[in-house]
Amino acid sequence: MISNKDNPYWNKFYSKKELVHKPSSFALSIVDELTKGKKLLELGCGNGRDSFFFDQNGIKVIALDLSKDAIAINKLKKSNVNFIEKDFTNIKLDEYLNIDYVYSRFSLHSIEKKDYLRTIEWVSKQLKKSGKFFIEARTVNDPLFGKGEKMADDAYVDTHYRRFFRIKEVMKELKTLGFEITHSSENYTDSWYKDDHAVVMRIICEKK
Numbered sequence: 001m002i003s004n005k006d007n008p009y010w011n012k013f014y015s016k017k018e019l020v021h022k023p024s025s026f027a028l029s030i031v032d033e034l035t036k037g038k039k040l041l042e043l044g045c046g047n048g049r050d051s052f053f054f055d056q057n058g059i060k061v062i063a064l065d066l067s068k069d070a071i072a073i074n075k076l077k078k079s080n081v082n083f084i085e086k087d088f089t090n091i092k093l094d095e096y097l098n099i100d101y102v103y104s105r106f107s108l109h110s111i112e113k114k115d116y117l118r119t120i121e122w123v124s125k126q127l128k129k130s131g132k133f134f135i136e137a138r139t140v141n142d143p144l145f146g147k148g149e150k151m152a153d154d155a156y157v158d159t160h161y162r163r164f165f166r167i168k169e170v171m172k173e174l175k176t177l178g179f180e181i182t183h184s185s186e187n188y189t190d191s192w193y194k195d196d197h198a199v200v201m202r203i204i205c206e207k208k
Contacts, residue, residue, distance in 0.1 A: 023053035026105050026136040026202060033132060033204070034059050038100035043088040043119070044107025048074040051081045054103075062096060064088045089115035091122055099126055102133045109137040109162050113152065116163070117173070124177035127207040133179065135203045139186055140164045142199040167201040179205035 027050040034040065036058030045051045045063035047070055054061050064086040065071055071085045089111055102123045108116055123133055138144065140154055148158030155163035167186050174181065183204040188197055 021047065021049050023050050024105055024136075026050075026134070027053050027103075029202075030103075030134050030204065031057055033134075034101060039098055040101040040103055041096055041099050043102065043104040044110065045074070045083065046070055046106075048077070048079075048081065048083065050103070050105060051083070052077070052079055055079050055081045059101075064091075089119050091119075091126075093122065093125060096126065098128065100128055100131050102127060102131070104134065105136045106138070108135060109165060110160070111163070112155070112161075113163060120173065121177060124179065124207065129207055131207045132182075133174075133203075133205050133207070135170075135205075136200050138162060138164050139199050139201050140166055141186065141188075143197060165201055167203070170201065170203060174203070174205050178208055180208050181205045 031054070034054065034057065037060065039060045039062070040054055042051055042054075042061060042063040045065045046067075048063060051061050051063040051074070061081045063074070063081050063083050065083075066085065066087050068085050071083045074081070074083045088107070108119065111119070120133075127133065142164055144156075144158070144162065145154075145164045146156065148156040150156055151161065152163070154166070155161065167184060171181055171184060181203065183202065186199065186201045188199045
C-alpha cells in the first residue's frame with residue numbers, strides 16, 4: 001500500500017505548526033446532515049481539524065490515521081474523539097460496530113485503487129442501514145493531475161502518492177455496492193488552500 005511508504009512525509013507534514021486547524025469547508029457543508037449522539041468513523045483524520053469540529057457538535061467520533069505523529073499530537077488536545085493509529089484500508093469486518101457515518105476528506109485519493117475498492121466495500125458492509133458515507137477527493141481535472149512519476153492509471157507521485165478520481169466511475173462503484181447517491185458535485189472552488197486550487201468531487205451517499 002502506497003500510503004505506508006508516504007508515512008515519513010505525513011509525519012513531517014502534520015508536525016508543522018502553521019497547519020490550518022479550523023474545520024474544512026466540506027465538514028461545514030455536511031454537519032447539518034449529522035445527528036447528535038450518533039457515531040462517525042473518519043478515514044484519514046490528519047491533524048484532526050474536522051474530527052474536533054464534529055466532536056464539538058455532539059457527534060461520537062472515531063478518527064483513524066496512519067501517521068503516528070498526527071495521532072500523538074491530536075491526543076494531546078482535550079476532546080472526546082477516539083484517535084487511533086490505523087491503516088483504514090485494512091480494517092477487519094465488525095472491528096468498529098454501529099457506525100452511522102463514514103467520513104473521508106482527502107484520504108481516498110492517497111491510496112492505490114485496490115485498497116480504495118476494499119475500503120468502500122468495507123464501508124458498504126459496516127455502515128448501519130440508512131447510514132451515510134461522505135467523500136471529498138481530487139479528480140482528474142485537478143491541476144496536479146499528471147505531475148510527477150506515473151505509477152498507474154490516474155495515479156502519480158510527486159511529493160507523495162495521489163490517485164485522481166473520475167466522478168462518474170466512483171458513483172457507479174458506489175451504486176454497485178448498494179449505495180444511493182444523494183449528492184454529487186465536482187468543482188474548483190470547494191477546497192482551495194493558498195495556491196493549491198484543488199478540483200474536488202464531493203459525494204454523499206446512503207446505505208440502502
